[in-house]
Amino acid sequence: MSTNGEQSPADGAWQRLDNLEAAAKTRLESQLKPFESAFRDTYEAGVIAPVLRKDAPVEADVRCAALHFKRVLNDLRSVWVLLQSGYTSQAASVAASLYENALATVCLTISKKNVQAYLKTDSGELPWSPMAMAKMVVECEGNIPGTKNYENQWRALYAHYVWLCQTKHPTLPSVVHDTSASFVREGYVVMALPNVRPEDLPLKAQVAIISLQRAHESIDAFVNAFGLKGQQSSLHRLSECLSAAKDQAWTAYEPFLKAVNPISIHKSWFPKKYPPVT
Numbered sequence: 001m002s003t004n005g006e007q008s009p010a011d012g013a014w015q016r017l018d019n020l021e022a023a024a025k026t027r028l029e030s031q032l033k034p035f036e037s038a039f040r041d042t043y044e045a046g047v048i049a050p051v052l053r054k055d056a057p058v059e060a061d062v063r064c065a066a067l068h069f070k071r072v073l074n075d076l077r078s079v080w081v082l083l084q085s086g087y088t089s090q091a092a093s094v095a096a097s098l099y100e101n102a103l104a105t106v107c108l109t110i111s112k113k114n115v116q117a118y119l120k121t122d123s124g125e126l127p128w129s130p131m132a133m134a135k136m137v138v139e140c141e142g143n144i145p146g147t148k149n150y151e152n153q154w155r156a157l158y159a160h161y162v163w164l165c166q167t168k169h170p171t172l173p174s175v176v177h178d179t180s181a182s183f184v185r186e187g188y189v190v191m192a193l194p195n196v197r198p199e200d201l202p203l204k205a206q207v208a209i210i211s212l213q214r215a216h217e218s219i220d221a222f223v224n225a226f227g228l229k230g231q232q233s234s235l236h237r238l239s240e241c242l243s244a245a246k247d248q249a250w251t252a253y254e255p256f257l258k259a260v261n262p263i264s265i266h267k268s269w270f271p272k273k274y275p276p277v278t
Contacts, residue, residue, distance in 0.1 A: 017192055024086035024194035031201055032083060034252035035208045039080045041245035042215050046073045048238045049222040060225040064115050065108035071101040072218050079211045086194025088203050089178055092167035095211045099161050100126070102214035103133035109225035110140050134158040137217070151277040160210045162270045167203070167263045177203070177262045202259040205252070212249040216242065 050066055075098035082091035104126055107114050114136075117127045128136065134157045135145070143150035167174050179188040181195035219242060223229055265271065 013191070021085050021194055024196050025084050027196045028084055028086060028194075032204065032208075035080075035083075035205070035212075035249070038212055038245050038248035038252055039076065039208075041241045041248065042212055042219075043073060043076055045219050045238055045241035045245055046076070046215060048236045048241065049219045052222065052226050052228060052235055052238065060109070060227070061112070061115060062109060062222060062225050064118055065105045065221065065225070068101040068104040068108065069218055069222065072098055072105060072215055075101060076211060076215050079207065083204050083208060086181070086196050086200075088195055088200055088207065089167055089174055091204070091207050092164050095207050096161065096164040096168055098211050099164060099214050100130055100133075102218040103130065103137055104128075105218040106137050106140065106221040107133050109221040110136065130161050131158050134161070148277045155274050155276065158274075159265060159270060160214075162268060163206070163263065163265050164210065166265050166268060167207070173263055180262075199262060202256050202261045203263060205256040205259070206261060206263075209249060209253040212245070216246055216249075 046069070050062070050069065053060075053062070075094050078094045079091045079098065082088075082094060107128060108118060121127050126133075131154075135154045138150060138154040138157060139145055141153070143153050177200075178195070180197055180199065181193045182189040182191060220229075223238070228235070
């Protein structure tokens, strides 16, 4: 706000941004509609999962895992709100947090040794890197370390995290893409602005599917920890919600399988250091 009586280009900019975000949400509503039910059913399945404990046939200490699972649900909601508002790279930042919390949730339900290692950390940080957690999750799914399948599975899982980081970090492709929301004839405007351009939709879809899949994985971890794998069909509608969420997520993302994504990790360090095992 100007104080000397002169008009400034910034006068009223904050309020105008509120209006622009409201308009973006209206415009993006139809574009993101296919993902809406997937986010809704995933969240509701996530709310159900922890309360299965009273019906669980085995005791499992999921208190540490639940701390991170709550963050998964917070992050899931935040990703959806940001995507709807047109702040895609910011949604990717939260999705990276969701990724780490989801893998932490899984790792903390795998074994008591992992819980003990977690509780012994003096720094309060996770005792495993995201790459180490990706490997642990893939091994827990039945893949044998050192095998071709194991190597390719953990690479594929970790590649999602690399992509999210490529999007959220100050990389040239990411910041250049963000300016596309504010292009003018001779350049771009330096201001916050929702991205509603059609070219950004594949980016939104990628953030959405990664977030949903990791959330599903953490929900499954609770089910498995309670010894209810394959037996939860009648428990609080969990099977119905989770099955619908998984189907809806894939159906929503399928049209983007061959879409051109403005952010890529093909030239990043990861595929150079860890190419697919053939």
